[in-house]
Amino acid sequence: MDLLLDGFQTALTPENLLFAALGVLLGTAVGVLPGIGPAMTLALLLPVTYSVGADSAIIMFAGIYYGGMYGGSTTSILLNTPGESSSVITAIEGNKMAKAGRAAQALATAAIGSFVAGSIATVLLWIVTPQVADIVVTLGSPSYFALMVLALFAVTAVLGASKLRGFIGLFLGLAIGLVGTSTGQARLTFGEPLLADGIDIVVVAVALFAIGEALWVAAHLRRKPLEIIPVGQPWMSREDWGRSWKPWLRGTAFGFPFGALPAGGAELPTFLSYATEKKLSKHPEEFGRGAIEGVAGPEAANNASAAGTLVPLLALGLPTTATAAIMLVALQGYGFQTGPTLMDDHPDLVWGLLASLFVANALLLVLNLPMAPLWAKLLRIPRPYLYAGILFFASLGAYSVNFQAFDLALLLVIGVLGFFMRRFGIPVLPLIIGVILGPKLEEQLTTALKISQGDVSTLWSEPVAVVVYVVMALLLVAMAVAGLRRPAAAEHSPAADADDTDEKELVER
Amino acid sequence: MTTPDLDRPGSRVVDKAQYGLAAFLVLAGGYVLVDAAGLEDGFADQPVQPYTIPYVVGGVLALLGVLLAVATARGDRPEAEEGEDVDLTQGTDVRTVGLLALVLVANIALIDVLGWAITGALLFAGSAVVLGSRSWVRDLAVGVALSVGSWYGFYVGLGIPIPAGILDGVL
Numbered sequence: 001m002d003l004l005l006d007g008f009q010t011a012l013t014p015e016n017l018l019f020a021a022l023g024v025l026l027g028t029a030v031g032v033l034p035g036i037g038p039a040m041t042l043a044l045l046l047p048v049t050y051s052v053g054a055d056s057a058i059i060m061f062a063g064i065y066y067g068g069m070y071g072g073s074t075t076s077i078l079l080n081t082p083g084e085s086s087s088v089i090t091a092i093e094g095n096k097m098a099k100a101g102r103a104a105q106a107l108a109t110a111a112i113g114s115f116v117a118g119s120i121a122t123v124l125l126w127i128v129t130p131q132v133a134d135i136v137v138t139l140g141s142p143s144y145f146a147l148m149v150l151a152l153f154a155v156t157a158v159l160g161a162s163k164l165r166g167f168i169g170l171f172l173g174l175a176i177g178l179v180g181t182s183t184g185q186a187r188l189t190f191g192e193p194l195l196a197d198g199i200d201i202v203v204v205a206v207a208l209f210a211i212g213e214a215l216w217v218a219a220h221l222r223r224k225p226l227e228i229i230p231v232g233q234p235w236m237s238r239e240d241w242g243r244s245w246k247p248w249l250r251g252t253a254f255g256f257p258f259g260a261l262p263a264g265g266a267e268l269p270t271f272l273s274y275a276t277e278k279k280l281s282k283h284p285e286e287f288g289r290g291a292i293e294g295v296a297g298p299e300a301a302n303n304a305s306a307a308g309t310l311v312p313l314l315a316l317g318l319p320t321t322a323t324a325a326i327m328l329v330a331l332q333g334y335g336f337q338t339g340p341t342l343m344d345d346h347p348d349l350v351w352g353l354l355a356s357l358f359v360a361n362a363l364l365l366v367l368n369l370p371m372a373p374l375w376a377k378l379l380r381i382p383r384p385y386l387y388a389g390i391l392f393f394a395s396l397g398a399y400s401v402n403f404q405a406f407d408l409a410l411l412l413v414i415g416v417l418g419f420f421m422r423r424f425g426i427p428v429l430p431l432i433i434g435v436i437l438g439p440k441l442e443e444q445l446t447t448a449l450k451i452s453q454g455d456v457s458t459l460w461s462e463p464v465a466v467v468v469y470v471v472m473a474l475l476l477v478a479m480a481v482a483g484l485r486r487p488a489a490a491e492h493s494p495a496a497d498a499d500d501t502d503e504k505e506l507v508e509r
Numbered sequence: 510m511t512t513p514d515l516d517r518p519g520s521r522v523v524d525k526a527q528y529g530l531a532a533f534l535v536l537a538g539g540y541v542l543v544d545a546a547g548l549e550d551g552f553a554d555q556p557v558q559p560y561t562i563p564y565v566v567g568g569v570l571a572l573l574g575v576l577l578a579v580a581t582a583r584g585d586r587p588e589a590e591e592g593e594d595v596d597l598t599q600g601t602d603v604r605t606v607g608l609l610a611l612v613l614v615a616n617i618a619l620i621d622v623l624g625w626a627i628t629g630a631l632l633f634a635g636s637a638v639v640l641g642s643r644s645w646v647r648d649l650a651v652g653v654a655l656s657v658g659s660w661y662g663f664y665v666g667l668g669i670p671i672p673a674g675i676l677d678g679v680l
Contacts, residue, residue: 211613216595446557
């Protein structure tokens, strides 16, 4: 508790409040831009945060994090095209509301819902994270190894649409993660001394998200302008409030636990929340035509799950979403050793971050409700300038890591890889997580076998490890059964199947 | 490895380009294997040999390439990524992508000589023109403002001097 108060003390100094506000504004401004999701927002703005002190950087980063997410949902509501899979639902119902002249209410319920969910989820984080961390420090390398394998497996096989493509992404990432001399011998360095330290993850992330996206959009640039719905001041009537508050709370209840599992992700809880609201609503006929519950619930679920992903991130050093992956990179960039010992080694940092999240979330509401019409104007930025700007800032970000032209060449090569991944429908998330976790996986395996003096059975000698392997086996069986039962529709994760196909139809309509 | 989703009866149009990706995966996997074969045994305190994981990764990559080729032949087609500004109803605009890549290559080739303040401006203006902007004077002006602005932003605001290239002493 004292630590939390200390955290607030750090977060609430005037200077750091300024950084938080700056982060929220920057994050929203960049996140609103079409084609830029929260993960890309973080990746592009990461170099900016490197330059200030660690605690200010973390506070600013928390602001960018929430700002980027809010910006993304604004875009989904005002243009009918989700930037990422977790805002698919927001795009469906929100855009229908906007078209029916209720853009202001849609933005309001999204913003206030995100705030409510974010606040509750942050409080849950305060309670859950230390307890998880206490359990986690008692675990040995075999358990970490198992948990990492589970995270990789879940992100790859459970979340994605096509499992084959998920594994292609994952193993490409693991191969990139091999580059370097961490084992004492040069692996996959092509004799290039600049590759001895491995490929900087910032370069990989910026290349995949920014360069890959810009090239991909350039190949398919929409020549006719999108219809943008004008928006005034967001507000809600008493009836809207009455219809929104329960979905907010239910969405939060769905989102947080799913995010906190080491196999998190925001897709499932948003779909579940949407399906639940549709069932419970007194106005089921409005769903698909702009029901406010259909925006309120999924938006809350999305935000709560995003906060939930911080549990495995902070307690275990396991990222399960692209956004969390960039966050891990950021923490490492500030010079912190992420992983199970982070909570013990740097309690001030962790609690500073947890307090900042709360502050940033509140600032987001205060700043963004009045500024919504301004953000909507950003959607009109000419596309050549938008994507030229993305290339410019991506290059600057990659260059500023070491000031080497070589990093820019890497950026281009991996960017081209990102282009082809989009072309062939290979998900980016497993690749990023593979690059990050691959080397750690090898490290934990080495530690475990060193202690057991090469006896492989040590890998299943801890109860947690055994449980994790059983869970993975069950997932495999469930996937196989689902695949046999409905071979034609088996390309979705089993649990999301029913809703998922539902949504696809809605999107196409 | 589960591959029940490979079957999608009804669609018999084969995405031939996907064979290219499959070949790339096999080649990449093969390269990882060859690279791993060239590694020596680790030190006595390395229970995991330096080549163990590369063997696994390379082998699986090659296997995935083969699986993808099989799936492609059976009519599996990728779901290309959607986006706010993406219009998938038209084919790939190879010319724009190629020119953009050229702009990026030019930036890489020139940055050490000319410095970021110049190449950054060219990068922005070049990309904007390639992407369809018609007023290249304004593009260049915006580009110069961005690159010089970011140079001073890094130098004054963050205290990081970006190498200035031939403008050393001018900026």
